[in-house]
Amino acid sequence: MHDVVIVGAGPVGLFLACELGLAGCSVLVLDREPEPHSPFKAMPLGMRGLSAASVEAFYRRGMLHQLLTASGVHDDPGADPDAREPAPPRGVGHFAGMVLDPAQVDVAALPYRLPGPAREGMLTHLEAVETLLSEQASRLGVEIRYGVTVSALAQNEESAVARAGEREYAARWVVGCDGGRSAVRGLAGFEFVGTEPQFTGYTMQATVADGEKLGFGINLTPTGMYLRLPHGHIAVMDFDGGAFDRSQQPTRDHLQAVLRRVSGTDVTLSDVHLASSFTDRAMQTTAYRRGRVLLAGDAAHIHSPLGGQGLNTGIGDAMNLGWKLAATVHGHAPDGLLDTYTRERHPVGAGVLDWSRAQVAVMRPDPHGQAVQGVVRDLIGTRDGTTYAFARMSGSSIRYDLGSEHPLVGRSAPDFRLENGPRLGDLMRDGRGVALDFSTDGCLRGAATGWESRMRYAAGPARNDLGSGAVLVRPDGVVAWAGESAPDREAFERAAGHWFGPPAI
Structure with missing residues (x-):
């Protein structure tokens, strides 16, 4: 078994x-x-x-x-390991077909990030x-x-x-x-449980006879959205209420009709090599x-x-x-x-x-949807709006409620780097948790005894400790506990026991 x-x-x-x-x-x-x-x-x-x-x-x-x-x-092109601040993102993505400008992301406003x-x-x-x-x-x-x-x-x-x-x-x-x-x-x-679909989407690899009629990239139209990428990759979203029967394979004629309706062109698909459909059922x-x-x-x-x-x-x-x-x-x-x-x-x-x-x-291709789209376009065109969207899409806004008010706890741990030592990411390769002790005297060294098989201990000053004296990081990279400049040994032991069980005898 x-x-x-x-x-x-x-x-x-x-x-x-x-x-x-x-x-x-x-x-x-x-x-x-x-x-x-x-x-x-x-x-x-x-x-x-x-x-x-x-x-x-x-x-x-x-x-x-x-x-x-x-x-x-x-x-x-990741961030320079020795940079003082994290590098801005090279790409952000889109929200509802509206492409976001990475230059608008306020890196300083993103919570607790370090270069890595x-x-x-x-x-x-x-x-x-x-x-x-x-x-x-x-x-x-x-x-x-x-x-x-x-x-x-x-x-x-x-x-x-x-x-x-x-x-x-x-x-x-x-x-x-x-x-x-x-x-x-x-x-x-x-x-x-959830909600039923509003659209049917199609993704295909196809040959377009008159490709000049279609724009490349994301194209938001009054009737839906289509995406055109190199190598014949096309995706289309048709607001039909999810009516297409996904048990059947979409034909060339059907795909061409949908693409024409959404793109507002009379484009011709001379051949469809691969195709599948999806919906927004949530x-x-x-x-x-x-x-x-x-x-x-x-x-x-x-x-x-x-x-x-x-x-x-x-x-x-x-x-x-x-x-x-x-x-x-x-x-x-x-x-x-x-x-x-x-x-x-x-x-x-x-x-x-x-x-x-x-x-x-x-x-949605109706007056209400179009009105909301105009408002959202204005909002995500701002620095705060783009930063908010990026934080949501990148995962950096995720914070679990672990019962602590410390701002680091519950977040993905920054990539702390010890002076003349390893990075946190390098210490996590074996799947164990990590106790990082930034105190000058390694005051948590003895407290970590007993959890060696489940937790790695590393001590020394960090290049940037973000104001913490120590952090306990779970194996999934989430900060489970953080101490001040003089870490509380008893609080550390309670946190270690809470997440890793009793220490080995």
Whole structure:
């Protein structure tokens, strides 16, 4: 019996598998597809944007360089490691088809950031991400099986069993990372609630006979939006109430009619090589755990791809869940630790759904939508408006309520760098938490004794400690506790016990 069976070998399932494998868990990943490669995962249709928070997750696990290389990014224009302030972002993205100006981002207003190797975001493609993660998972002893369709699920107080045909896969825990049409979600009886679609979207790789009739980039029109990129990549959003039957393959004639209507041109598609459809249906499970079954990524929440939040939210789920589930498997998790997964990540997912709904409302091709669009365009054209949007899309505005008023607690930890020493990101590669002690006498050294297997201790002055004397960082990179210039040893020990369980004897 495995410790964990993960259903779904997409980026979220594979990232979670890597987290669990890094912690020494026995992990099996099952995927219904017969093999991992698909033209929809490669460029151009597989192109995805990774937010700053997602790039940071790869950096903290020592995979950033490989990710950049696999994504065709041969230079790393991240912030200068010795810069006094973080560099401004090179790109921001868009809100409801309205492109944001990165020069308008007020870097100084973003909370608690320090320069470091992690970029503010990047473009990649699913094949690059999945190949990197599957190779890492294999190195960590994770087994991945393709062509396995889970058709039944049972659980008791001790274990859960996923059935595929006549084969049963038993584990102490099962995690559904099997996408928006999750089998695990339905079989385990999760409640899935939300709103119905306003539009049907299409993405295609096509040959355009008269390409001069279409603009490149994002084009917001009175009837919808279309996106045109190199290599024949076109996406279209048609406000038809989600009427297109997604069980059928869109034909060339249908795609051409939709593109003509949305673009307001008589453009001709001479050939369509690949095509698929999607909607802005926005749904979320009411909880992310039922007994010994958990959900992450699109299995737990679906929404439109506007703003590119789906993959990034899923990676955040995996980063948050991995260390908590591993601690539970190994028996040293404090009471209630696994329940904090839903408590912390469900509000994040709900916020992403609302961010998606807001964009759809702004894009609606009616007088009300157009009126709101004008107001929003003015707002995001300001420095404060662009900064707010960037903070939402980059993940830098996320802060978990961990019961502390200290402004660092609950946020993703800045990339602290010790004088003549390592960066925080480098200290996190083994998946343990980190206690950074900036005090001159290393006063927390003795207090950290007993948690060595779960927490790394590093001491010394920092190049910029942001006014803190010490910080305790969880394995997912979130600040769990922060002390003043003279850290309180007892407060540190309470925080360590709260998140990492009792110290080893």
